[in-house]
Amino acid sequence: MEKRGSLFLGFLFFSLVTISTGQVKEIKNSETLAMCPVPENSSPKGHSPKLFVFGDSYVDTGNLQPFRSSGGCVLTDYIASFLGINSPVQYEKRNLAENKAELKNGMNFAYGGSGVLKEAWNNHSMTIQINNFKQQIKEKVFTKYDLENSAALVSHAGNDYTYLYLNQSGTIKDVHALAGRVVDQLVKNVKEIHELGVKKIAILGSPPRGCWPQLNPRPRTNCNATWNEESRFHNQLLTEALKNVEESEKNAFVFLDLYKAMDLALQKNKENSDYENPLEPCCDGVSDEYWCGMKDQKGAEMFTVCRQPESSFFWDKVHPSQNGVHAIFLDLIPSLERLLLIC
Template sequence: MEKQTLSSLFSLLFLFLLPLAFTGVQGIKELYGVYNGTAKLFVFGDSYADTGNSPVSLAGSWKQPYGVTFPGKPAGRFSDGRVLTDYIALFLRIRSPIPYKWRKYVNKSKLRYGMNFAYGGTGVFNTLVDQPNMTLQIDFFQKLIQQKVYTKQDLDSSIAFVSVAGNDYSTFNAKIGNQTEVPAFTKSLVNQISINLKRIHDLGVKKIAVTGLEPLGCLPDQTFASSFQQCSETPNLVSKFHNQLLIQEVQKLNLEKKTSAFFILDLYSAFTSAISNLKNYTEQSKSVNPLQPCCVGTSEGFSCGRVNEKGEKKYSVCKNPEESIFWDLVHPSQNGWHSVYLNLQSSLHQFY
């Protein structure tokens, strides 16, 4: 009887504490405060970091129901709300940096938080999306420095966040698809990431965080085949190999520069922990499948945000996005990113 009582109390306590993990931005405000930091954040990469650079005419992130949680309408983020860039900015106590393409349309005072050069769908190399890859994004940054938009003094308090590689593997699979060539491709990819990180540092950025690859086999576009019941092992092995090489390259960069300027944000562990935590919760609540996206297409060929020629919605949205990990087939929800962020907090302290 005593064991059953303790078990029941534990379950109630767990269910009581769980919402604290889903408090989102308000919870971070209470922990850190906001908008009184002095750092400048420069962001490079893909849709995991993009906060509005991708073209309105092309990106699904500008269509409903994206942005339904924050800011309440589509605003260019590939999620129902905030993405990892926003949480990193909050950690640094600054506003999320302005997207590069909007720099000429905002008050110059907003440039003091840095700038976001990330474009959804892009990668280290050219991808299936005709948008600026990482090399071109760094070119944009260098040009702003040459134009004195950012001075050496600005860069002395600067930090870079780099999120890349997922789209490079998608492009590789679409164009080549030969798995025996993956190791060689990974080596060339990680080598180019290393070159790019070094270039950002040489431009004056003092601290640079680069994401490891998330567990690709746990993304809904891979778990779909098992009705969202289990991750696919082969893509996850690719992620692990990529991350192993990336760790080695980052270590070499720090030795070469005789500094600790470069560090990795372990998305693989952060994603798997977020999924595992929600899975443990749902085993008690019977509510949410952590591998199933909140927004899904209702028929073949349609995905989140798509409509047919009559303008009819060809997607459905779950009742509680705030409990989901994934928003669509490849992107986390705001809650998913917040859960990932909570698992990255100890790493983020390396920024200081």
């Protein structure tokens, strides 16, 4: 697979999205129950736990920048709505007066571009995010009772792997060899979140990265099998590691099979003639050196947005659109029901 060094800036701002076209607006935390609806029979009644979120742009709702990476709702928004709460306050916006009341929903520490290792697209590794969480506990923003009635959502879509491959000139063999280290640190992180008092932790598996437009050169008629195999290998190691945790922790962890959910959603989109090619991004740079949302030095927009974003599956070169995220969420509902056991 050809690697293009000019894509470094795009991956550095991994979840940089947009947009000034008027098709996308910032979603406020208090709007998510209405903006990101879930099936009526999926949202529990009278159930309002706190939700704490860790990871990357697949769950970041505004720590890196104000817009969600899907151009709309991300998995955090749907899962929060499923739990009967608004999307939790972003860590970076926790001190804003209008967000004080929203602390009752928890907090989102996720940061687009992060991984579990230090060598990722920014300096907001999951370890740093957990340290930020510890500080909130130390400052008594969240009490022991809050933690006992809480759930966590953890995402690792693959930034550690893409950073190695694209920025450190790694090979697929290097990516494969890194998986053990990544999974070990990821499991260490989720165990630490649990030890801090969070009762249930939903852990997203790796998506089929070979279907990402960024890692799947044209013509995009099928997904890249090699990258998808690496995603499955990561998930295999992760599920095996979760099975091997201490018996007292087993019921705390809920594996969310993002690979299966995204693969199924892509297949359904391919079969629906109303949708565009699901493997093509809706918002894309005018050339390989530009990403969705980027401008040149004169301020000119160097990207285009498809005519029907609601008919796309991928919003940009890495992230599903709101339509794609919603389809993925629907397949995750049976697993998410295990989170309801916290109360």
